[in-house]
Amino acid sequence: MTLSAELEARFDKLLKSYPPGRQRSAMIPMLLYAQDELGSVTPELVEEVARRVGVEPLQVEEVMSYYSMLHRKPLGRYHVQICTNISCLLTGGEELWQHACKKLGIGHKEVTADGQVSLEEVECIGACSWAPALQVNYAFHHQMTPEKLDRLLDSLRKAQ
Amino acid sequence: MADLVNLTIDGKPVQAPPGTLVIDAAKRAGIEVPAFCYYEGLSLQAACRMCLVEVEKMPKLMTSCTLPVAEGMVVRTETPTVAAARKSMLEFLLANHPLDCPVCDKGGECELQDMTFRYGAGESRFSENKVHKPEKQWSPVVFYDMPRCILCYRCVRICNEGMGVNALGIVNRGVVSEIAPNKQDHLECDECGMCIDICPVGALTSGAYRYHTRPWEMEHVGTICAHCADGCKTTLGVRNNQIIRGNNRDRSGINDEFLCVKGRYAFDFYNHPERLQSPLLKVDGKLEPVSWSQAIETVAKKFQQVREAGGKFAVVGSNHTSNEEDFYLQKFGRQVLGTGNIDHHRTGDVPALLDALSGKTGKLAVSADLYQRKAVLVVGADLALEHPFLSFQIRANYRHHQAHVYVVTPRPVREDAVAAVSLRDACADVFGPLESLRAKLAAEPELVIVFGDVVKGEAVRRLVDFGESLGIPVKYVALVDYSNSRGAVDMGLLPDAGGLALPEMLAAGDLDAFWVVGANPLKAGELRSRSAFVVVQDMFLTETARAADVVLPAACAYEKNGTVTNVCGEVQKLKKALGTMGTKPDLEIIGLIAREMGAAPVMGPWTAEKVFDEIRRSVRGYDIPVPVVAAGGAAQTMPVNGRIPLDGRPDLIRSARDSLFTSGTLGRYSKVLNSVVESRNNR
Ligand code: SF4
Ligand code: SF4
Ligand code: SF4
Ligand code: FES
Ligand code: FES
Numbered sequence: 001m002t003l004s005a006e007l008e009a010r011f012d013k014l015l016k017s018y019p020p021g022r023q024r025s026a027m028i029p030m031l032l033y034a035q036d037e038l039g040s041v042t043p044e045l046v047e048e049v050a051r052r053v054g055v056e057p058l059q060v061e062e063v064m065s066y067y068s069m070l071h072r073k074p075l076g077r078y079h080v081q082i083c084t085n086i087s088c089l090l091t092g093g094e095e096l097w098q099h100a101c102k103k104l105g106i107g108h109k110e111v112t113a114d115g116q117v118s119l120e121e122v123e124c125i126g127a128c129s130w131a132p133a134l135q136v137n138y139a140f141h142h143q144m145t146p147e148k149l150d151r152l153l154d155s156l157r158k159a160q
Numbered sequence: 161m162a163d164l165v166n167l168t169i170d171g172k173p174v175q176a177p178p179g180t181l182v183i184d185a186a187k188r189a190g191i192e193v194p195a196f197c198y199y200e201g202l203s204l205q206a207a208c209r210m211c212l213v214e215v216e217k218m219p220k221l222m223t224s225c226t227l228p229v230a231e232g233m234v235v236r237t238e239t240p241t242v243a244a245a246r247k248s249m250l251e252f253l254l255a256n257h258p259l260d261c262p263v264c265d266k267g268g269e270c271e272l273q274d275m276t277f278r279y280g281a282g283e284s285r286f287s288e289n290k291v292h293k294p295e296k297q298w299s300p301v302v303f304y305d306m307p308r309c310i311l312c313y314r315c316v317r318i319c320n321e322g323m324g325v326n327a328l329g330i331v332n333r334g335v336v337s338e339i340a341p342n343k344q345d346h347l348e349c350d351e352c353g354m355c356i357d358i359c360p361v362g363a364l365t366s367g368a369y370r371y372h373t374r375p376w377e378m379e380h381v382g383t384i385c386a387h388c389a390d391g392c393k394t395t396l397g398v399r400n401n402q403i404i405r406g407n408n409r410d411r412s413g414i415n416d417e418f419l420c421v422k423g424r425y426a427f428d429f430y431n432h433p434e435r436l437q438s439p440l441l442k443v444d445g446k447l448e449p450v451s452w453s454q455a456i457e458t459v460a461k462k463f464q465q466v467r468e469a470g471g472k473f474a475v476v477g478s479n480h481t482s483n484e485e486d487f488y489l490q491k492f493g494r495q496v497l498g499t500g501n502i503d504h505h506r507t508g509d510v511p512a513l514l515d516a517l518s519g520k521t522g523k524l525a526v527s528a529d530l531y532q533r534k535a536v537l538v539v540g541a542d543l544a545l546e547h548p549f550l551s552f553q554i555r556a557n558y559r560h561h562q563a564h565v566y567v568v569t570p571r572p573v574r575e576d577a578v579a580a581v582s583l584r585d586a587c588a589d590v591f592g593p594l595e596s597l598r599a600k601l602a603a604e605p606e607l608v609i610v611f612g613d614v615v616k617g618e619a620v621r622r623l624v625d626f627g628e629s630l631g632i633p634v635k636y637v638a639l640v641d642y643s644n645s646r647g648a649v650d651m652g653l654l655p656d657a658g659g660l661a662l663p664e665m666l667a668a669g670d671l672d673a674f675w676v677v678g679a680n681p682l683k684a685g686e687l688r689s690r691s692a693f694v695v696v697q698d699m700f701l702t703e704t705a706r707a708a709d710v711v712l713p714a715a716c717a718y719e720k721n722g723t724v725t726n727v728c729g730e731v732q733k734l735k736k737a738l739g740t741m742g743t744k745p746d747l748e749i750i751g752l753i754a755r756e757m758g759a760a761p762v763m764g765p766w767t768a769e770k771v772f773d774e775i776r777r778s779v780r781g782y783d784i785p786v787p788v789v790a791a792g793g794a795a796q797t798m799p800v801n802g803r804i805p806l807d808g809r810p811d812l813i814r815s816a817r818d819s820l821f822t823s824g825t826l827g828r829y830s831k832v833l834n835s836v837v838e839s840r841n842n843r
Contacts, residue, residue, distance in 0.1 A: 056326040056327075056329075058329040058340065061329060061340065062331055065331040066332070
């Protein structure tokens with residue numbers, strides 16, 4: 001499978017970051033970076049990563065099925081991850097989650113029809129001090145309220 | 161040797177080498193610590209927490225399967241705290257485990273059942289619904305029942321590490337975790353069944369055994385696998401004169417608990433519907449059933465006539481019959497029929513190796529050497545397919561002792577994965593690549609060279625010269641194909657000087673009698689002597705048997721006593737597991753013919769023990785300790801003490817290159833092997 005030049009370079013660097021014979025350690029970062037670029041982890045990508053780190057595709061499948069942050073289906077252009085773990089739960093995370101679902105008309109790990117936004121209910125994202133928190137792709141949004149969430153989602157739906 | 165570590169386990173002073181795990185130290189001191197995931201020889205997993213023990217000065221219970229011994233350590237393996245911890249671990253395991261012991265194949269030999277019995281977690285506080293998934297069939301051999309699985313990873317590790325196949329994995333997490341096969345919904349693998357036998361519970365079951373019996377209803381007969389030359393011990397579970405399963409869970413043989421698909425499942429040729437159960441006599445061009453006495457009489461009379469008329473005999477022996485039968489057959493041929501036209505299908509140049517090593521001692525490797533020696537060189541053989549057990553030994557050697565493995569083969573082989581250097585000898589000249597390895601090999605402390613039939617005749621001498629010039633201790637294995645290919649050579653199923661070799665027998669137009677015991681030379685060849693009287697002893701109506709005047713139905717390897725010699729020259733005992741009506745062991749058949757011809761005094765009694773005595777007295781290198789063999793052990797023959805007669809016909813040596821799922825003519829009659837091949841073709 002052909003990858004972009006950036007991804008190729010990333011893969012090369014990752015494979016060299018581990019001692020000889022330990023290349024399988026690069027599997028998760030490779031999958032994550034490739035997922036960012038391709039939108040999801042496709043069966044071809046599984047094969048490709050397996051080949052490059054020197055394991056069986058089944059062993060990549062083991063990892064894929066274990067980690068919830070690796071996706072087989074494409075996510076929205078903006079992936080909104082709302083935390084409902086303890087700190088966020090106590091400060092209104094659950095309401096935020098319900099609100100987002102209702103507003104977008106989609107549920108956990110679903111994508112809006114236009115492919116613009118996807119939702120995921122997640123465990124602690126390490127932002128408890130600023131709970132309730134959520135993440136859009138790699139950007140954090142702290143101390144959210146339903147109003148702030150409305151503005152955020154509206155802007156995401158329009159964003160290009 | 162490094163100093164031993166002193167520790168105390170359950171009040172017993174124990175000594176163990178540094179690095180020993182507490183669970184093993186305890187075992188050696190006779191204290192059993194229960195374990196599901198720990199398995200000697202496999203990587204550590206620490207997944208089940210059954211092996212928890214109390215260690216003084218350590219704040220929590222420790223997993224003894226990952227804890228190395230330390231000086232002054234005080235360990236307690238059965239305290240109330242430990243028992244309570246184990247009980248609650250069992251409660252967790254059982255939270256999702258069905259209560260179907262009464263219908264589970266594993267019932268009666270299940271480790272989970274035993275432990276529940278011991279620690280009494282029979283009642284559960286969990287009221288959640290159990291996760292249920294239907295049972296899956298992944299191949300003709302392997303079935304998986306997810307709810308029974310306790311996620312110990314044994315199957316995954318034995319397949320990855322032991323077999324080098326990597327066909328199993330664990331997918332998902334938490335309560336829905338399960339084992340997955342490499343091809344989504346099915347397995348593409350060796351079908352060895354190692355994963356099934358190693359499973360502590362009944363999560364993996366075999367197509368051959370499932371729902372057939374209970375373990376305690378069988379008799380267990382340890383004998384030697386009837387297929388390849390590696391000589392694995394297989395313990396046959398027999399009930400009502402039927403073989404229900406094969407395994408080697410008691411680790412009683414040279415193979416420990418290894419068996420490939422053939423040793424574990426391909427015993428099923430014995431009750432193939434086409435099995436011959438009555439002697440056949442050709443009447444008007446058609447084979448008709450006759451009585452044993454009539455058949456034997458016919459053969460004896462004809463043999464006598466030919467002998468009296470000074471006619472020409474040719475005798476072909478087997479790669480599968482016992483040493484006793486081979487010995488008896490060649491003796492009959494030479495002393496009673498007066499012929500030197502004796503041969504078998506030769507599959508490896510053992511005579512050339514023995515000849516090249518003459519005068520030297522300690523040069524022949526046993527199968528254990530492949531596991532113990534620091535370096536192994538494989539020349540021209542795909543061991544994983546052709547010699548699964550030797551391949552297993554080499555992988556284990558690499559895992560456990562970091563052995564250096566060198567590979568010189570025409571095509572990629574599984575050993576490449578563990579090899580320090582792999583070379584492809586595209587031009588079929590192995591000596592070029594070998595020379596390029598010289599410096600590396602010479603730097604090894606010791607070496608075992610395993611070579612296939614590409615190295616024969618003069619090349620064997622050259623290979624030995626090469627090995628001996630390295631200046632390190634080198635041992636050799638000349639690969640041969642089948643369960644007693646080595647014995648056939650040693651017992652003398654080879655022509656005398658001037659005698660006809662097998663292809664020459666077929667090509668000769670003037671044979672008067674052609675006697676084939678357990679071989680199928682007409683599968684690919686044709687007998688030119690149209691008028692020769694053809695006698696065939698076999699289990700099936702093979703191409704050769706079809707051409708016979710008299711067919712005598714023979715017992716198979718699992719139906720007789722005797723000995724066989726494996727590829728490394730290790731002699732082991734065949735033990736009779738059952739009988740098939742109407743058949744007789746070849747030894748008895750030959751004996752009956754001898755008696756009918758009045759040759760009994762020359763031939764001597766035809767009991768396996770008596771013939772073995774004679775072999776010990778008269779066959780070079782076979783003066784081996786009887787008790788070792790009698791007790792089910794392996795004794796190595798030491799035939800290298802002088803030049804042996806060698807007819808130097810490397811052109812006749814040809815390995816059949818049987819792969820994992822074929823086994824010469826015998827393999828055609830195994831339902832399991834056929835179904836595996838079929839399912840692979842249909843995929
Ligand atoms: S049968 Fe053998 S090769 Fe196949 S999955 Fe089980 S252990 Fe692996
Ligand atoms: S199938 Fe058996 S061996 Fe494999 S993980 Fe489950 S319980 Fe263990
Ligand atoms: S490796 Fe050879 S002897 Fe061992 S079980 Fe397989 S076929 Fe039989
Ligand atoms: S609980 Fe939500 S960020 Fe930690
Ligand atoms: S045996 Fe120690 S954790 Fe499983």
